[in-house]
Amino acid sequence: MKIGILGLGLIGGSLGYDLRSQGHHVLGVSRRESTCERAMALGSVDVASVDMNLLAAAEVVFICTPIALIVPQLQQLIYHLPATTVVTDVGSVKAPIVKDIVPLWKNFIGGHPMAGTSDSGIEAAQHNLFVGRPYVLTPDETTPQTAMAVVEEIVRSLGANLYYCQPEQHDQAVSWISHLPVMVSASLIAACMGESDPAVLQLAQNLASSGFRDTSRVGGGNSELGLMMAQYNRQSLLSALQGYRHNLDEFINLIEQEDWVNLKSKLKSTGQARPKFVE
Incomplete structure (x- = not known):
C-alpha cells in the first residue's frame, strides 16, 4: 500500500519506520527540505518532498x-488528493479537528496514538514506538x-491497542x-x-533524582505542544486543573x-487507584 505522511517529526517519522518495515511504500512531506533529506537518509520514508502533490x-x-x-x-492537501484517499490525523485534541475536517473530507477518521517521548523532530523517531500503546480512533x-477498516488494519499492524470514543x-x-x-509538571x-x-536551589538541583525526573519529565518537554494542548483543549483542561487544585487544597x-x-x-487511596491508570 502507498501511505503518505504529512509531517516528519517524532510521530510521523516513527510511523514511517514501522510502515516501511511491513512493506508499505511511504511518501513523506515536510515543510523543510532538510527534514525530507534526513528522513530519506534515516530510512523513515521511501521518498520525501516539500510538495504536497507527492501525496496524490x-x-x-x-x-x-x-x-x-x-x-x-x-485544507491545502485535499486539492491534491483523489476523493477515495483515506485521511487520518494524530493530534492530541480531537473535537475541534473532527468538527472542522469532516465537512471538508468524507473519508476522514480522527486518531490519536498515545505514544511519544519528550524529544521531537525526525531524529527522535524510533522503531516500534506504538507497540502496546493505546491508539484512539474517533x-x-x-x-x-x-x-x-483501512485505518483499523494499519493501527493493529503497528502493535497498538485500539480504542474508540467520541x-x-x-x-x-x-x-x-x-x-x-x-501543566502540573511545568508548575512543579x-x-x-x-x-x-541560591544555595538551597543549587542543593535541590544536585540532589534531584528519579522522583523529580519522573514527575518533571512532561513539564520539561516540547513547549509548543503544551501550549497547543491548552489552546485547543482549553475548557476540558481548565476543568481538570480546577479538580486538581481542589485536591491539592x-x-x-x-x-x-x-x-x-x-x-x-x-x-493509601491514591496508591490503590494508581494501578487503574498505569501498570
Missing part, C-alpha cells in the same frame, strides 16, 4: 503536524466503514491523563525555581491541621 499517489494519508497546523494543512456517524470524550479523558500532567519546575535561597488542609490519620488514608 497515496491511498492513506496520516497528518502528523502540530495541532494548530492539522486543519490548515488538510469516528462519527458519517465515517465510511470502508475508510474505518471526540469530546477523548478530549475530556486526555485532559486528565495527558494535558493536566504537563516553576515552583522549585522559585526557591529564594485538601492535601494542604490536612497537613496544616496535622491530620495525619486522614492524610494517610488519602495517600
Whole structure:
C-alpha cells in the first residue's frame, strides 16, 4: 500500500519506520527540505518532498503536524488528493479537528496514538514506538466503514491497542491523563525555581533524582505542544486543573491541621487507584 505522511517529526517519522518495515511504500512531506533529506537518509520514508502533490499517489494519508497546523494543512492537501484517499490525523485534541475536517473530507477518521517521548523532530523517531500503546480512533456517524477498516488494519499492524470514543470524550479523558500532567509538571519546575535561597536551589538541583525526573519529565518537554494542548483543549483542561487544585487544597488542609490519620488514608487511596491508570 502507498501511505503518505504529512509531517516528519517524532510521530510521523516513527510511523514511517514501522510502515516501511511491513512493506508499505511511504511518501513523506515536510515543510523543510532538510527534514525530507534526513528522513530519506534515516530510512523513515521511501521518498520525501516539500510538495504536497507527492501525496496524490497515496491511498492513506496520516497528518502528523502540530495541532494548530492539522486543519490548515488538510485544507491545502485535499486539492491534491483523489476523493477515495483515506485521511487520518494524530493530534492530541480531537473535537475541534473532527468538527472542522469532516465537512471538508468524507473519508476522514480522527486518531490519536498515545505514544511519544519528550524529544521531537525526525531524529527522535524510533522503531516500534506504538507497540502496546493505546491508539484512539474517533469516528462519527458519517465515517465510511470502508475508510474505518483501512485505518483499523494499519493501527493493529503497528502493535497498538485500539480504542474508540467520541471526540469530546477523548478530549475530556486526555485532559486528565495527558494535558493536566504537563501543566502540573511545568508548575512543579516553576515552583522549585522559585526557591529564594541560591544555595538551597543549587542543593535541590544536585540532589534531584528519579522522583523529580519522573514527575518533571512532561513539564520539561516540547513547549509548543503544551501550549497547543491548552489552546485547543482549553475548557476540558481548565476543568481538570480546577479538580486538581481542589485536591491539592485538601492535601494542604490536612497537613496544616496535622491530620495525619486522614492524610494517610488519602495517600493509601491514591496508591490503590494508581494501578487503574498505569501498570
